Amino acid sequence: MTDIPRKNRKPLVDSPWKQSASRPLREHSAAATDAPRERKPLRPSGELRLYGLNACRAAFANRPQDLRKVYLSEARVADLKPVLAWCVKHRLGYRVVETMDLDKLTGSRHHEGVCFEMLRHPPKGLADLLADLPAAPAPALLIWLDGVGNPHNLGALLRSAAHFDVAGVIVPTSSSLDLSGAAARVAEGGAEFVPMARVDDVPAALQALRAAGFDVVATVPAGAADLYASRLAARSVLVFGAEGEGMSRELIAAATQRLSIPGSGRVESLNIAASAAVLLAEYWRQTRR
Structure with missing residues (x-):
């Protein structure tokens, strides 16, 4: 060169x-x-x-x-x-x-x-992430990604998350998902404002989130409550699973709510990034009134 x-x-x-x-x-x-x-x-x-x-x-x-x-x-x-x-x-x-x-x-x-x-960014654990949040019952929104691995989906999700003031993204330690140059580019600057935290023990993490006043909301393609007819808690963790495999049964069973995004039915579901944008926008609409 x-x-x-x-x-x-x-x-x-x-x-x-x-x-x-x-x-x-x-x-x-x-x-x-x-x-x-x-x-x-x-x-x-x-x-x-x-x-x-x-x-x-x-x-x-x-x-x-x-x-x-x-x-x-x-x-x-x-x-x-x-x-x-x-x-x-x-x-x-x-x-x-x-x-x-x-x-x-x-x-x-x-x-x-x-x-x-x-x-x-220095790596964060769930305890670090929760320590940075206002105490309950102050509103706070987190995202949990289960099995999501596409960096472009992560980047698009982080862009929406920054726009809607998400406090952080939780990823299992076993996941290969991490911030990359490709994800950061797609996020258009959003990756700077949404920290990612890794968790080793899923049951312990869920217990810590509940203790901090969070409801766990599982998002599924169909067969759950209508998002627009449901009330989201001010302190919510939105859980998104991988396309195709979906999220683990453990997380679905642990959920306080299970929600689906209504639509025409002409396609099975939205992709992760689009689903996240819809859920985040609805949370913002409900909590910022």
Whole structure:
């Protein structure tokens, strides 16, 4: 990877990575690395490669101290001038690169001309999540994902969750679901505002939620109470299962309510992201009156 030539103009800001185009960059503590050749790049376990303009802007606005590296296209220089100024001030590396390099760095063509390497949010447990919430009976909404694994569904759900002020998402430790660059891009910045917590012991987690004043609401495709004829508790945990397999019997049995979204019946059900948006909007309508 080589720097893009800057003909007849001065650079916007001086990068600590700036070198002669004839000198290849080498890995060391204060320099950039070349774009990895693999489709899915290796990275330190404590870092996440974010991409997409809104996702990167939200992460920088929310926690600029966690920024580690910036890659961007020439077309994004003006859009990200404050970020580049931060990089210069704090001696963080940034590079203006070609689109094909961003394709390789992100493993995607949907990067929108920017890629940030950020520290991941510190992992949370359910106790941490509950400690951050107002005490009962104050309203609070949580989501529990059981078996959901598609990063794009997670991203769309996080976007809706941020819009409707969801306090957090609960995921079993056994689940492979985690925040990825793809999920963060689809979330359009929403991933910054909805923490994810992992639980090891499902029965203990359900007991802790009940002790904190939460009703557990299982969402099923059909055969349950009509969402629009039901009253949602001010403190609710909405449980969504994987498409096809659905949620575990344990969670269905533990539910205070079982709800379905009424519709024409022409399709079996909505996907996870669409279902979540409908449930969250109805909760908002009922509790914000």
